[in-house]
Amino acid sequence: MSKIDTRLNVSPVPPDEIFALNGAYAVDPHPQKVSLGVGVYRTDDGKPWPLPVVQKAEKELVVDDDLFRHEYTAIEGDVPFLGIARDLMFGFEGKQGEEEAKARIGSVQTVAGTGANHLGALFLAHHMKPPTVWLSNPSWANHQTIWELAGVPRKTYPYYHAATRSFDFEGMMSSLESEAQEGDVVLLHACAHNPTGLDPNKEQWVAIADLCERKKLFPFFDSAYQGFASGSVEEDAWAVRYFFNNKPDMEMCVAQSFSKNFGLYGQRVGAFHYCTNRASTTLRDVVVNNLCHLIRGEFSMGPRVGCSIVKKVLTSEELTADWHQDLQVMSSRIKTMRKALYNELVRLQTPGTWEHIIQQNGMFSYTGLSPKQVYALKDKYHIYLLKSGRASISGLSQKNVAYVAQAIDDVIRNEN
Known part of the structure; x- marks a missing residue:
């Protein structure tokens, strides 16, 4: 040979x-x-x-016969969809201070939750240069791959206590307390932890948020199951909303997937949200601009059909x-x-x-x-x-x- x-x-x-x-x-x-x-x-x-509501939305989209349904969107994605995705994640419902809060969030459309995780890792690697990203042990295997490809050193914090088959809250807190350094990223599963199915309770989430704020760590939420886990979109977003609303001086980000909660596995619908602190809202548009730079060089814009289904459903009270x-x-x-x-x-x-x-x-x-x-x-x-x-x-x-x-x-x- x-x-x-x-x-x-x-x-x-x-x-x-x-x-x-x-x-x-x-x-x-x-x-x-x-x-x-x-x-x-x-x-x-x-x-x-196929979710019955998705089938209804698909039929309505056919009737709509939008001439632009196969056209390009913006680099940041379908702009109305981004507002809908953001509001679903963060819970904006006409609350006091809503506009000020929204001004902290820069959002772009991604190729599902995997793409959101990847884009976020790449953006932080380029512009924040974290010394380390902390992943739960165990975690979704693709988290390791994504952060490896982004070139960020990886460490793990204890998460699963094998002897009791329970969440190792004490191990997690002790490890991050003693070893995590200012500027490190901590990857957190918003709900329905993959692979263990074990989540912190609300009191524990409060303690995790306090630790991140005190040690100046950067929380990176992966939200893949909002509404799918408990049946309640509010309950499954509790941790994200708590961090955002109660720690306004702390930056954070969220990778959001619609694969599970809409059954759109093959449509690749997702969003990435970067949250500035309340004193840095002028940075939001610059963040989006830089995210768009990465998007343009990689996939130009997010897929259109799946996000149109989500948008159709979430803009109709009945759907x-x-x-x-x-x-x-x-x-x-x-x-x-x-x-x-x-x-x-x-x-x-x-x-x-x-x-x-x-x-x-x-x-x-x-x-x-x-x-x-x-x-x-x-x-x-x-x-x-x-x-x-x-x-x-x-x-x-x-x-x-x-x-x-x-x-x-x-x-x-x-x-x-």
């Missing part, structure tokens, strides 16, 4: 675990296979669920009410399946404790299963979840939950 002549210096990188797992599931012919890997909502029949109902349907089914899995494991008297499954929140459960047990579930029972033990609860159904629980029980007992 002749030698390859190339100037490239490349070596293989590990495949993305989630997409590789989903690919393996897709080609598995086993009739009882179960996908608990990829984070997408599924009905009790295991099928995708907004329908959307809130759809959120309740999704969040309620997730909670029901958590309870069903817990009940089955208790009924089987499966070794271990399983209360954490119903105490966790949102799409994912950190089950506590070991990599060896996860591999056994896949190889013997054709049940697919991440090697960390993270399971996407939406993959459970009334038809398969008993099978999954029995399989978990079997692999644990056989191992013991």
